[in-house]
Amino acid sequence: MTAAEKYVAATYGVVFLFVLVWVAIMAAKLARLERETAQLAQLARERRADG
Amino acid sequence: MTQTRPSLPALVIGSAVLMGAALLAIFFVAEQDADQGLSQKIFFFHVPIALTAYACFGLGAWKALRVLWTRGERYDLESYTAIHQGTIFGALTLITGCIWAKASWGVWWTWSSNQLVLFLVLFLFYCAYFMLRFSVEDGSRRERVSAVYALFGVALIPVSFFAIRLANDFIHPTVFTREGPQMTGRMFLAFSVAWAAILTLAYVMYRVELAGKRTDGHLRELREALAR
Amino acid sequence: MNGYLGDVAALARKDLALELRARDTLPAMVLFVLSILVVFHFALPRDAGDEAAYGLLWVAIVFTALLGLSRAWVPEGRDGAIDALVLATRDRSAIWVAKTLAALAFLAVAELVALPAFALLFAPLDVTAVAGAALASLGLCIVGSLAAALASAGRGREVILPLLVLPLSIPLVVGGVGASISPQAGDYLLFLGVYDAVFAILSWASFEYVVTE
Numbered sequence: 001m002t003a004a005e006k007y008v009a010a011t012y013g014v015v016f017l018f019v020l021v022w023v024a025i026m027a028a029k030l031a032r033l034e035r036e037t038a039q040l041a042q043l044a045r046e047r048r049a050d051g
Numbered sequence: 052m053t054q055t056r057p058s059l060p061a062l063v064i065g066s067a068v069l070m071g072a073a074l075l076a077i078f079f080v081a082e083q084d085a086d087q088g089l090s091q092k093i094f095f096f097h098v099p100i101a102l103t104a105y106a107c108f109g110l111g112a113w114k115a116l117r118v119l120w121t122r123g124e125r126y127d128l129e130s131y132t133a134i135h136q137g138t139i140f141g142a143l144t145l146i147t148g149c150i151w152a153k154a155s156w157g158v159w160w161t162w163s164s165n166q167l168v169l170f171l172v173l174f175l176f177y178c179a180y181f182m183l184r185f186s187v188e189d190g191s192r193r194e195r196v197s198a199v200y201a202l203f204g205v206a207l208i209p210v211s212f213f214a215i216r217l218a219n220d221f222i223h224p225t226v227f228t229r230e231g232p233q234m235t236g237r238m239f240l241a242f243s244v245a246w247a248a249i250l251t252l253a254y255v256m257y258r259v260e261l262a263g264k265r266t267d268g269h270l271r272e273l274r275e276a277l278a279r
Numbered sequence: 280m281n282g283y284l285g286d287v288a289a290l291a292r293k294d295l296a297l298e299l300r301a302r303d304t305l306p307a308m309v310l311f312v313l314s315i316l317v318v319f320h321f322a323l324p325r326d327a328g329d330e331a332a333y334g335l336l337w338v339a340i341v342f343t344a345l346l347g348l349s350r351a352w353v354p355e356g357r358d359g360a361i362d363a364l365v366l367a368t369r370d371r372s373a374i375w376v377a378k379t380l381a382a383l384a385f386l387a388v389a390e391l392v393a394l395p396a397f398a399l400l401f402a403p404l405d406v407t408a409v410a411g412a413a414l415a416s417l418g419l420c421i422v423g424s425l426a427a428a429l430a431s432a433g434r435g436r437e438v439i440l441p442l443l444v445l446p447l448s449i450p451l452v453v454g455g456v457g458a459s460i461s462p463q464a465g466d467y468l469l470f471l472g473v474y475d476a477v478f479a480i481l482s483w484a485s486f487e488y489v490v491t492e
Contacts, residue, residue: 004089007154011093011147012074015100018143022256029263036270043277119488176446183443186433191492196432199425199485200443206481207447210474214450217457217470 059258066255069248076241084238090154097147099246100140101166103253105208107137108177110257112205115198127194128268130201131184132261136253138177144170165215172211176204286368290377294351295384304350308343308389313396315339320400329402333459336397337452340390340412341419341445347385348423349440351378352431365490375424375486382420390416404459407468411458414471415451421475422447425482428489450474 057065077095084091114130117123148167149159162168180200187193234242298304319335364374390412398404404412426443430436451474457467 002089004154007090007150008092011096011150014146014150015096015143018139019252019256022139026259026263033263033266033270036274040270040273040277047277119485172446172449179439179442179446183429183433183439186430186435186439188433192432195488195491196429199489200429202485203422203425203447203478203481206477207450210450210477213470214453217467218453 056258059255059262062251062255062258066248066251069244069251073241073245073248076244081238081241082235087155090151093147093151093154095242095245096249097144097151099242099249100147101144101170102246103249104137104140104144104170104173106250107133107140107253107257108173108201108204108208111137111201115201118194118198122191122194124194125265127197128264129261130198132257132264134177134180134201134204135260136257138174138181139256140249140253141170141174141177145174163219165212165219168215169208169211172215173204173208176207180204283370283373286370286373287376287380290364290368290374291380291384294377294381298381298385304347305385305388307350308347308385309392311346312339312343312389312393315342316393316396316400330456330460332397332401333408333456334452336393336401336459337415337455339393340386340416340455341448341452343389343393344382344386344416344419344423345441345444347389348382348420348427348444349437351382351385352427352436371487371490372483374490375428375482378424378427379420379482382424383417386416386420407464408459410468411455411464411471414458414468414475415455418451418454418471418475418478419444419448421479421482425486425489428486432489447478 073095077092081092081095083089111130111133114126114133117126118130145167148164148170152161152164152167153159160167180197183200184193184197187196316336316339319332319339323331323335365371368374394404394409394412423440423444426447427436427440429443430439433439451471454467454471454474458464458471461467
């Protein structure tokens with residue numbers, strides 16, 4: 001690859017990388033939200049069972 | 052949600068289609084630049100990313116204005132998310148700008164590129180936004196403080212632009228030529244498609260992040276309600 | 280209008296009176312700016328031109344202003360004093376005007392010492408340079424007072440304040456240095472005037488939102 005090709009590839013690669021990292025962070029957040037919602041659902045179930 | 056907005060799945064598909072079309076247009080429709088050669092292709096992403104960052108900061112400021120006018124909590128989240136996107140794309144602007152500088156002029160950084168310097172100043176300013184925001188307790192005070200700072204940001208954009216232009220008068224005049232080549236019709240088409248693609252991508256990211264933050268807020272409310 | 284100006288005068292007088300009694304901020308600022316100038320002599324290489332020195336003068340002024348601004352808001356941080364001020368005034372932007380004027384007074388005194396010292400130790404200052412110093416100092420106090428209010432809303436005020444002021448101060452440094460060394464000093468003075476006007480209006484209009492809930 002020539003130098004120019006490497007820089008062009010680097011540019012588009014960096015953009016892709018940023019979006020990928022962002023997706024990873026969102027995925028982690030979603031996993032946490034899922035966990036917490038499950039906990040709350042459990043809490044609501046227990047609440048309903050008691051009262 | 053009371054307003055009619057484009058649905059998220061439709062947006063994502065649109066974004067993917069546009070991105071594909073942009074890449075096609077950039078590499079197969081636009082001619083190779085006679086002067087700069089292949090490295091001119093960097094420009095097709097670098098400039099739209101910069102423009103998108105400005106758009107995000109502008110959206111953040113508009114939402115901030117709404118925060119101050121109507122005291123709505125939703126506007127605060129929207130302003131915060133818009134500015135977050137702007138910072139992400141701002142960082143991307145700096146990185147792609149450095150790559151372009153290296154490809155065009157052989158140096159990773161140059162103070163004579165007004166756009167790069169402007170983005171550095173703005174990047175610092177908006178990083179301070181997050182520091183400020185997280186130093187204040189959650190509540191209406193934090194919303195207003197963040198909103199005022201966001202407004203100062205958009206005022207700073209043109210002022211800094213002129214300051215940097217003025218500054219380059221007494222730093223040694225640059226050997227490098229102005230960026231932004233003369234574009235042919237096909238190049239302009241590729242540029243426009245690329246800009247549309249990146250704007251849509253940014254908007255998708257904005258909506259997804261916003262949904263995440265809102266859900267976070269709802270969950271917190273739920274937890275407080277169930278804890279009683 | 281009398282009520283507004285009266286508020287401004289009373290608040291500014293309070294800050295100045297506090298300083299005259301405590302006498303801790305102003306001497307600190309003067310000593311600080313002189314010390315920085317001396318440090319800069321050792322920071323500059325031997326063949327550095329005058330132009331580098333003007334740049335460093337402005338760094339010194341910005342940091343001295345930051346020192347003064349963070350000290351000026353300390354009384355307001357204690358015991359909810361800022362809430363008392365907010366309740367006492369009808370138009371809260373009067374607080375901002377008063378703070379700006381008081382900060383400007385302090386900075387002006389510090390510069391009355393710093394500028395002649397600079398001219399003595401480094402390079403001469405002409406009329407446009409001094410005019411630039413005046414306009415840029417005003418700009419620093421304008422945005423600095425608002426930034427101090429923003430920083431006071433949260434924790435870690437002393438650290439946040441410089442982070443907020445420094446990016447905003449970049450155009451002022453450009454203007455101040457340009458007014459000192461450029462042949463088109465008038466352009467830079469005009470630019471400083473525009474900066475001061477734009478950010479004065481913005482700060483004045485938004486201060487109310489910063490200090491109230």
